[in-house]
Amino acid sequence: MTVAWKWNDEGHVEVHDPAVGGAWWNYLFNDQVYLRVDGHGNGLSFNREPRIQGWGRGQRQLWIRFADGQCWCPSAWPIPQEQARWRVIHAPMWTRIEGRWRDVEVQWRAIVPRHGQREVWTVRIINHGNESQRLQMTSAFFQPAAGFMGSRGYWDAERGMLLRHDFPHHAAWDDYQPLSQLANWLFVAPTRMPQAWAACDRDFLGASPPGAVPVGVRDGLPSRPAALEPSCAALQYALELAPGSAWEVSFIAGAVVDPDQAPVADLLAEGAIDSEIAALETAWEDDQRRLLIHTPDPDLDRFVNTWWKKELLWETRLWRNGISTPWRNELQDAMGYAMFHPLAARPYLQAVTAGQSSDGHLKVWNTRAGEKPNHPLVNFRHNDGGIWLIICWCYSIQQAGDIAWLADELPFADGGRAPLIEHLRLALEESFADRGDHGLIRMHDGDWTDPMNGPGRQGRGGSGWATMALAYAARLLQPLAARFGAESLAQRCTAIADELNATTLRQLWANDRFAYGLDDDGRRFGDANDGRIWLNAQSWAILSGSASAEQAARCAASVARELATPCGPLLLSPMYEGWDPQVGRLSLKVPGSTENGSVYCHAAAFWAAAQAAMGDGDGAYDTLRRVLPSNPDNPVEHSGQAPFWQHNAWFGDRNHPSFGRSSGTIGTGTVAWGMLIAVEQILGVQATVDGLSVAPRLPAGWARAQVVREVRGCRYMVDIHADLPPSSAPRILIDGQALSGHIVPWQPPGECQIRVHCAAYGL
Known part of the structure; x- marks a missing residue:
């Protein structure tokens, strides 16, 4: 089946086939809210203050009932109408779903305003016929099921909104105070008073079987409060449209600590929502115009000029909507943000730097302040925190064109303050001191490859990648230190880089490739011993300067021979087919997925950077182009990836029918490195x-x-x-x-x- 989609004249994506599946959703956000929305109006909603919490089931329905009793879903969900026209337009700041049937057009638009814990859904109905239309419109937001403490939903006439409240389940008396500060009140505030409403699934859906019109649409909503059952905020309107006329209503929805704090008043005035959209567009254009490219490749232009920028804003400002996350992500995201707005990116780099200990160590996996850990890796030690701190600050300082950033006084997590250059010096020395007898940086519980928990579990294994990456970091810091007047640090950077590169050559060069590392018993992996090749070892040997020109050429030939695919280079080959104690958890991942042999787009971008470092702009462009969602050799009809945001990986098992399918995961360092490679290196x-x-x-x-x-x-x-x-x-x-x-x-x-x-x- 051919997916009917196109880029329109405004650079937005239009989709015309409601059957399109996969990762075809847009994402809208401000610093407090994150909304995903697909072509049917479905998608999860998240609050980010005071804690990250989802506040809906990710389902919304919009229904039109005609005077003769016929019912229609303009969004083609949950019941499509074959004779109806449908399309969705995804733009950076909004998504609009459009349907048309029986001379009635419905436009359903979602935005997230610049500020406030809210999203706004606007319904516009137009009569294109020659006769008046008597219609009933019903909008339904499906809210969470009732918890153990029960829930209640009702129309609050004084506030003019549907409210739903439940208190989180807990046991201890002391839990009350902190839990009372969560966003336990859900609201849907319409800009027009409804004729009827419902506050639970039972009153909206009734006993309708799957695939049937909800009872509340067919027979009307009962307008009665609900308790102790799944919540549904449904609002119903009766209207009569003359030929050529239009009718509009908006719904402001969100979650708050106190219903009196529901941020709706500023959007209720006539024209207020249109003014907010104009302000959103203006703010976006201000970010967009700071960095633009125009090349013979319109797809690359779209990503650099628009869609990668948007993804970097989301990644940096919302920390990828994560609770427990690796700070290497936050650092690289801010580095990418600095490509077009270094002053705005600077506070995010500073926030991570404040987590560094005064001994120079930066823990990689951390939990957002005020949250409970939700990932087991927060309990383990990865070896690359300080490395990324150096790399990302160095690039960001260059983007700002301001060496004075190195003088900024920043705090340590355990007390005290020091200039940024001292933070970076300590990170360099702490990482360099963490070498084993082999001279490589010790692996600990993993490096950039998080699930590689086997080689260093006894504390002796060495990471070739971390060794190369620290040499690269030292090479980036050296000219900045010299320019700042810290000559002894500049000399130290050169000495450290030279020693690490010499160690890499001595320990890891394997004739036509660099091995990845050594395990606790001193056995190499990623060479002839296990018959594997790891992309990152080749990329970073070149970036760090470990590889001579001849060795770099051999590495490139090995990558082309063993890792190249139409979707970009594989992360490793061959894949692990089952448990391998040498590498550990990584080997248990499905062969061809993520770190076990996918086309991991972030690592492919590292390879593109290495190609550019070799002077191969053509190869760098080819690699970058293959990991873009618009790769013509992996069309969206197969990949299932929307062509307007960067995914994490392509499935990499070349013998599997799912080869080339998207991971469907947003949030990837590919975006920062892609911007860097496209603009600065190609x-x-x-x-x-x-x-x-x-x-x-x-x-x-x-x-x-x-x-x-x-x-x-x-x-x-x-x-x-x-x-x-x-x-x-x-x-x-x-x-x-x-x-x-x-x-x-x-x-x-x-x-x-x-x-x-x-x-x-x-x-």
Whole structure:
């Protein structure tokens, strides 16, 4: 079956087939609310204050009843109408579902306002016929089932809203006070007074069998309070529409600690919701315009200009809606955010840095303040916290173009404060000191590959990846330390990187690849001993400088031979088919899923970065393009992945019919690294503390491209022309004047026109 979808002229996704399945949902959010919404109006709602909690069952229904008794779901769910027209439009700030049947058009739009614990659903009904239409409209929000303490739902006439309340189940007397501060009140406030309402499933659905019209739609809602049963906030309206006329109502829904705090008043005035949408669009455009690219690839443009930016905003500001999360994620997400808004990203980097101990250690897995841990990895030690702290701060400082960030005084988790550069020095030294007798950084309970809990469980195993990554971090910190005037730290960075790279070569080079590491007994894995190859070991050997040019070429050949697929490179091969005590929990994952041999998009982005570091802009672009949801070699009709947000992984078992299917998981470091690779390494417009470094590596066939970047109050318009012979050095003109070298110094606020002539194909 062909999925009927397209990009419209506004850059939004239109879907025309209600049968489309998989990860085809949009996500809308502010700092307090997270909403998922699919093409039928379904999707989970989350509050984030005072704690993260879901407050609905993720189901919503919209019904139209005609005067002759015919009933219709404009959203094509739960009962589609074959003769009706349906489409959904997913935009960055809203989703709108549209249906049309019997000359009646219904538009059902969802937004999350900029502020407040609320979402807004607007229903607009238009009569396109030549005769008046007498209609009944019913909207239903399905709320959680009653807990052990019971629940009650009712229409509050004074507040003008349907309310539902239940108190969380608990045992201890002392639990009352903290639990009373949770959002235990659910509200749905309409902008028009309903004719009837229902507060529970029984009064809306009745005894209707699956696939039947709900009793409350067919016979009307009873308008009576409910208790001790699953809640449903249903509101019903009778209306008569003249030919060509329209009718509209909005529902403001959310969860609050106290119903008097329900944030509805500012949206009840006429035009208030339209004004809020305009403000949402303006705020979004302000973020969007800070970094734009224009290339021969419209899909890459869409992701860099729009959809990756949105995902980075969500990942950074909401910490991926996580409770217990690895702070390596938060750091990389903020690094990506800094690509287009470094000042806004800075507080999120600072928040993670405040979790560092004064000995330099940064625990990787942590739990959001005020929450209870919900992931077992918070009890274990991973070895990469300090490494990512260095990497992500270094990149973000370069994005800001401001070396003074290193002087910021920041706290330690166990007391005291120090300048940021001291935090980074301590992270470097603490990580470097955590080496085993083999000279590698010790594995502990895992590294970037979280479920690899076998090699270092006795405290002796070594991580090749962490060793390479720390060398990379040291290489990033070295020039910043020197520029800041910390010459001894700069020299120390060079010495540490050199020693780690020498250890990597001595311990892990295996003729045509780098092994991943050593287990507690000193046995290597990821080489001829187990017949495997790990993508990250090759990527980071190149990024760290461990690999010579010849070794890098051999690694690249091995990756192409053993890991390359139409969907991008596999994380490892061959997959583990069952329990392997050497690597541990990873081997129990379904072969081809996530860390056990998927096309893990984040790791593929690391490989693209390594290709760019080798000067292979064409290869970097090809790798990046294959992990995009719009990969033409893995069409959305097969992958099941919406083409407007970046997923975590493709299923990697090449012999399985699900090869190439999306994990359907949002929240991935691919986004930050993809932005970095596309803008700074392929297009070659890189922010540094001294200015814009311009060194394009354009893919084959790209004759022109443009990058627009706003940094330090100046808008840089960089036009790139690949019109020089191969191996030519770039020629750069600033406002018509030739530049000596490739660093464009930071200009005063305003606009700066930069014209670049570079070698064709970027080689």
